[in-house]
Amino acid sequence: MIINKMMLKLPALSINEAFARSVVAAFILPLDPTMQELADVKTAVSEAVTNAIIHGYGDCEGFIFINAQLTRDGIFEIEIEDSGVGISDLPLALSPMYTSAPELERSGMGFTIMEQFMDSLVVDSKPGAGTKVRMVKKLQPRNLH
Amino acid sequence: MQLSFKQQKNTLIVTLTGDLDHHAASNIREKIDNEIQRGSTNNFILDCSKLEFMDSSGIGMIIGRYKKIKSLNGKFYATHLNSQVKRIFNVSGLDRIINTYSDNKAALKNL
Ligand SMILES: Nc1ncnc2c1ncn2[C@@H]1O[C@H](COP(=O)(O)OP(=O)(O)O)[C@@H](O)[C@H]1O
Ligand SMILES: [Mg+2]
Numbered sequence: 001m002i003i004n005k006m007m008l009k010l011p012a013l014s015i016n017e018a019f020a021r022s023v024v025a026a027f028i029l030p031l032d033p034t035m036q037e038l039a040d041v042k043t044a045v046s047e048a049v050t051n052a053i054i055h056g057y058g059d060c061e062g063f064i065f066i067n068a069q070l071t072r073d074g075i076f077e078i079e080i081e082d083s084g085v086g087i088s089d090l091p092l093a094l095s096p097m098y099t100s101a102p103e104l105e106r107s108g109m110g111f112t113i114m115e116q117f118m119d120s121l122v123v124d125s126k127p128g129a130g131t132k133v134r135m136v137k138k139l140q141p142r143n144l145h
Numbered sequence: 146m147q148l149s150f151k152q153q154k155n156t157l158i159v160t161l162t163g164d165l166d167h168h169a170a171s172n173i174r175e176k177i178d179n180e181i182q183r184g185s186t187n188n189f190i191l192d193c194s195k196l197e198f199m200d201s202s203g204i205g206m207i208i209g210r211y212k213k214i215k216s217l218n219g220k221f222y223a224t225h226l227n228s229q230v231k232r233i234f235n236v237s238g239l240d241r242i243i244n245t246y247s248d249n250k251a252a253l254k255n256l
Contacts, residue, residue: 106202
């Protein structure tokens with residue numbers, strides 16, 4: 001059973017990286033997540049939002065859409081979407097340490113961190129149309145009444 | 146994100162306070178690089194005792210400074226990692242490149 005949903009539309013500004021992390025942390029707080037669950041979710045959200053800003057939109061303006069939902073049994077699902085440049089070679093983009101922006105001192109570890117910190121990561125992208133990152137994390141059932 | 150500098154035993158100690166993300170990284174990078182350039186010491190301790198959060202933008206920033214210090218033949222250490230930062234160091238393999246210590250004293254001893 002779904003106990004809450006949220007939809008957020010943010011301009012692709014780097015100041016919104018911290019904002020998105022905080023909002024999502026507040027969203028899962030009613031389930032009394034552990035410190036590590038909270039940190040994992042914040043980190044994964046930070047990675048996806050940052051990618052939308054730097055890679056999706058670059059120097060262009062645009063919006064980031066965040067959709068999330070939480071179920072009574074502790075399943076947290078989130079989608080982070082942009083309508084930026086998209087990804088032409090997805091397997092390459094997903095591989096650890098690959099970055100298309102080494103000149104910006106990127107580490108190429110964003111997707112690897114999302115994969116490790118969440119229970120599932122699915123990336124849907126079309127060159128020229130945008131990118132949607134869908135992540136799921138099962139929170140330990142602790143405070144579900 | 147804020148940062149402060151301290152010089153001790155031929156070592157530049159940089160303390161980061163707050164969240165190290167992409168938004169913070171470029172400003173932090175510039176300030177650290179200026180300080181490295183200005184200073185007379187080549188050794189570097191990144192003190193993370195007040196670093197609350199870091200994502201992969203922090204990894205890029207840290208590797209960049211690490212390379213700079215290495216090119217000056219200095220030593221680069223990180224101290225006081227909290228559990229979230231530790232996890233990032235671990236998953237990214239950063240902990241295989243950079244020696245981490247529980248406190249600055251231990252790091253200074255190993256210079
Ligand atoms: N939202 C996005 N839009 C376009 N390209 C993206 C997006 N997210 C990721 N990418 C591509 O995937 C690569 C790997 O991403 P990531 O693992 O986060 O590393 P980094 O951000 O350090 O480059 C990026 O360098 C970029 O080429
Ligand atoms: Mg990234």
